Amino acid sequence: MRTIGIIGGGQLGRMLAMAAARLNFRTVILEPQADCPAAQVANSQIIAAYDDEEALARLAQACDLVTYEFENVPVDAAERLARSLPVYPPPKALEVAQDRVTEKRFLNGCGIATAGFHTVDDQQQLERALADFSGQGVLKTRRLGYDGKGQRVFRQASDDAAGAYEALGGVPLVLESFVAFEREISIIAARGIDGAIACFDPAENVHRNGILHTSTVPAAINETTAQAARHAVGSVLSALGYVGVIGMEFFVLADGTLIANEIAPRVHNSGHWTEAACVVSQFEQHIRAVAGLPLSDGARHSDCVMQNLIGDDIDTLPAWLSKPNALVHLYGKAEARPGRKMGHVTWLT
Numbered sequence: 001m002r003t004i005g006i007i008g009g010g011q012l013g014r015m016l017a018m019a020a021a022r023l024n025f026r027t028v029i030l031e032p033q034a035d036c037p038a039a040q041v042a043n044s045q046i047i048a049a050y051d052d053e054e055a056l057a058r059l060a061q062a063c064d065l066v067t068y069e070f071e072n073v074p075v076d077a078a079e080r081l082a083r084s085l086p087v088y089p090p091p092k093a094l095e096v097a098q099d100r101v102t103e104k105r106f107l108n109g110c111g112i113a114t115a116g117f118h119t120v121d122d123q124q125q126l127e128r129a130l131a132d133f134s135g136q137g138v139l140k141t142r143r144l145g146y147d148g149k150g151q152r153v154f155r156q157a158s159d160d161a162a163g164a165y166e167a168l169g170g171v172p173l174v175l176e177s178f179v180a181f182e183r184e185i186s187i188i189a190a191r192g193i194d195g196a197i198a199c200f201d202p203a204e205n206v207h208r209n210g211i212l213h214t215s216t217v218p219a220a221i222n223e224t225t226a227q228a229a230r231h232a233v234g235s236v237l238s239a240l241g242y243v244g245v246i247g248m249e250f251f252v253l254a255d256g257t258l259i260a261n262e263i264a265p266r267v268h269n270s271g272h273w274t275e276a277a278c279v280v281s282q283f284e285q286h287i288r289a290v291a292g293l294p295l296s297d298g299a300r301h302s303d304c305v306m307q308n309l310i311g312d313d314i315d316t317l318p319a320w321l322s323k324p325n326a327l328v329h330l331y332g333k334a335e336a337r338p339g340r341k342m343g344h345v346t347w348l349t
């Protein structure tokens with residue numbers, strides 16, 4: 001029986017481990033937090049930092065291949081592992097996804113439109129960049145932002161930018177032009193070791209407080225826009241020589257034009273619906289891809305809505321369990337803190 005190492009022990013790792021088990025793979029989780037969501041359903045856990053050399057050596061020893069469940073895996077660690085066993089997705093994907101500027105340049109290089117942007121390394125540059133975008137834009141940390149953290153929106157020229165650079169921590173930033181989008185969509189796709197590509201249908205996403213609230217499938221877009229999303233993600237997968245599942249988020253303009261926002265080199269929250277509405281979920285698709293097994297075609301048998309259960313939402317569990325056609329998935333987190341993803345529910349519509 002082969003063993004898959006998973007770096008990161010959150011809910012995505014948990015769902016990957018469950019999918020791996022169904023295909024007869026063992027899983028080992030590398031995660032500093034003991035009894036993490038993924039380790040509860042995996043064969044074993046190495047409790048250590050992601051860049052702990054001794055722990056990485058043990059992981060390589062214990063596994064036939066390694067994958068990961070979050071994009072901030074240290075690139076050095078992934079590259080070190082890749083010298084002794086396959087690491088999928090390729091470490092290059094981490095490098096691209098970890099820095100919003102590297103990511104935009106990469107996407108533009110693939111012929112994919114993004115928001116216009118300026119790098120911002122001090123307050124003066126911020127003010128010049130804002131002036132260039134007529135006072136509007138979204139200021140983001142280049143690295144380590146997630147769920148809307150490390151961001152500041154400038155809606156109009158009168159918004160006060162004083163101190164805004166320091167307020168985001170005095171780290172390298174990027175100012176993006178403000179995209180007046182009509183809706184947000186994402187597409188989850190996979191590329192196999194043999195280069196085969198399969199896409200799930202695009203989902204339409206609604207965020208609340210910077211955190212994904214719902215994903216609805218099908219998205220309210222026409223076939224031309226859906227085709228453009230499939231084409232863009234296909235270009236990204238091929239350019240990276242990618243293996244595994246990727247998530248790619250887009251803004252959709254009123255005329256259907258797509259502006260790419262970001263890529264996530266892993267299974268993605270906006271793909272959780274696939275476990276209820278497709279025969280093969282994004283989690284199994286990822287395991288199939290990294291293990292060199294045939295991919296599913298990504299076909300969907302039902303329309304659906306996925307909703308995240310964040311913090312106290314978990315108290316509404318009895319109602320969700322009584323809802324017809326609803327699949328509840330909980331993450332094994334003991335404490336419901338505000339903003340913490342506790343689980344999700346997908347109902348067929």
Ligand code: AMP
Pocket residue numbers: 115138145146147148149176177178179180181184207210261262
């Ligand atoms: P992100 O962390 O880049 O995914 O951004 C979080 C959310 O902020 C997105 O899902 C959008 O709703 C909004 N947002 C981010 N960037 C922009 C932008 N350049 N223009 C307009 N809205 C944005």
